[in-house]
Amino acid sequence: MSSESRSLLGTGRPSTSPRVWSALLGAAHPGPALAVTLLAAAFAVSTGLAPGRAALVTAAVLTGQLSIGWGNDLLDARRDRAVGRTDKPLATGELPLPVARFACAGAIAATVVLSLACGLVAGAVHLGCVAAAWAYNLGIKATAWSWLPYALAFGGLPVFVTLAAPGSGAPSWWIVAAGALLGVGAHLLNTLPDLADDEATGVRGLPHRIGARAASVLAVAALTTASVVVAVGARQVPRPVVALVLVAVVALAGLALVARGRVPFRAAIGIAVLDVLLLVVAAG
Structure with missing residues (x-):
C-alpha cells in the first residue's frame, strides 16, 4: 500500500x-x-x-x-x-x-x-x-x-436491499445476475473516457488490455445479456412491456456495434438505463 x-x-x-x-x-x-x-x-x-x-x-x-x-x-x-x-x-x-x-x-x-x-x-x-x-x-x-x-457490488446491492426488510429472504437469482452484469457494463463504460490517462500512469484493467473498441462491444454484450436475464426471470412484468424493452435494447445494441465516435457509448448508456428501469419494475 x-x-x-x-x-x-x-x-x-x-x-x-x-x-x-x-x-x-x-x-x-x-x-x-x-x-x-x-x-x-x-x-x-x-x-x-x-x-x-x-x-x-x-x-x-x-x-x-x-x-x-x-x-x-x-x-x-x-x-x-x-x-x-x-x-x-x-x-x-x-x-x-x-x-x-x-x-x-x-x-x-x-x-x-x-x-x-x-x-x-x-x-x-x-x-x-x-x-x-x-x-x-x-x-x-x-x-x-x-x-x-463491480460485479460483486452491483450484484450484492439488491441482496442488501431485500434483506433489509425484516423477515425477508434473498432476492431471486436472476435479479442478482442482472445486477452483476449491469455492474460489469458500468465498469467498462465508466473506464472508457479515461483509458489514455490510466495507461499513462500504469493502470491497466480489463478495458485497457482489450482496447476501447472491444471494451465497448463487451459492455454492450453484458448490458444486453442483463436485459435478457430480467426478461426471462421477471414473469410478473407484462409480456408486451418486456417485448418493447427488448426491441429497444436490440436496436441500441445494433447502433452501438456499427456506429463510431461517441454514439456507441451513448447507446450503451441507453441500454443501461433500460436495464435499470426493467429491473426496478420487475422487483415490484
Missing part, C-alpha cells in the same frame, strides 16, 4: 471555507454516486420496504458511495496530478487533502453504522459491497480482474 493510502484517513478535524464544499462534492464522483443511490432507493421502494427502512437503506448506500468516491480521488491524487486532471479538485489543489481525508473517514463511519442498522446480515452484505469497491480503488482496477468488484 502506498504512503498516500496509508495516510488516507489522517488525524484531526480540518477547517473548511465555503468554496471548499463544491470541490468536496466534485471529488465524490457525484454522477455515479447519485446514480447508484437512486437505483438503491428505487429498488427499495419497488420491493415494498417501509418508508423509514427505505430511507435508511438509501442513506447507507449514499454514504458508502461518498466514501468510495473520496477514497478514489485520495488514492489517485498523485496520478491525477501527473496527467494534469483539471477536473479533479485534489489534483488542482482546490480541495485540501485534510478535508478530503476527514470527509472520507466520516463517510466510512456513517456507512458502517447505517448499514448495520438495516440488520446484521443485510449490513454485512452492504459492507461487503463497499469493501469490493474499495478493493477496486486500492489496486484491482489495474489488473485483468478489474470487472470483478
Whole structure:
C-alpha cells in the first residue's frame, strides 16, 4: 500500500471555507454516486420496504458511495496530478487533502453504522459491497480482474436491499445476475473516457488490455445479456412491456456495434438505463 493510502484517513478535524464544499462534492464522483443511490432507493421502494427502512437503506448506500468516491480521488491524487486532471479538485489543489481525508473517514463511519442498522446480515452484505469497491480503488482496477468488484457490488446491492426488510429472504437469482452484469457494463463504460490517462500512469484493467473498441462491444454484450436475464426471470412484468424493452435494447445494441465516435457509448448508456428501469419494475 502506498504512503498516500496509508495516510488516507489522517488525524484531526480540518477547517473548511465555503468554496471548499463544491470541490468536496466534485471529488465524490457525484454522477455515479447519485446514480447508484437512486437505483438503491428505487429498488427499495419497488420491493415494498417501509418508508423509514427505505430511507435508511438509501442513506447507507449514499454514504458508502461518498466514501468510495473520496477514497478514489485520495488514492489517485498523485496520478491525477501527473496527467494534469483539471477536473479533479485534489489534483488542482482546490480541495485540501485534510478535508478530503476527514470527509472520507466520516463517510466510512456513517456507512458502517447505517448499514448495520438495516440488520446484521443485510449490513454485512452492504459492507461487503463497499469493501469490493474499495478493493477496486486500492489496486484491482489495474489488473485483468478489474470487472470483478463491480460485479460483486452491483450484484450484492439488491441482496442488501431485500434483506433489509425484516423477515425477508434473498432476492431471486436472476435479479442478482442482472445486477452483476449491469455492474460489469458500468465498469467498462465508466473506464472508457479515461483509458489514455490510466495507461499513462500504469493502470491497466480489463478495458485497457482489450482496447476501447472491444471494451465497448463487451459492455454492450453484458448490458444486453442483463436485459435478457430480467426478461426471462421477471414473469410478473407484462409480456408486451418486456417485448418493447427488448426491441429497444436490440436496436441500441445494433447502433452501438456499427456506429463510431461517441454514439456507441451513448447507446450503451441507453441500454443501461433500460436495464435499470426493467429491473426496478420487475422487483415490484
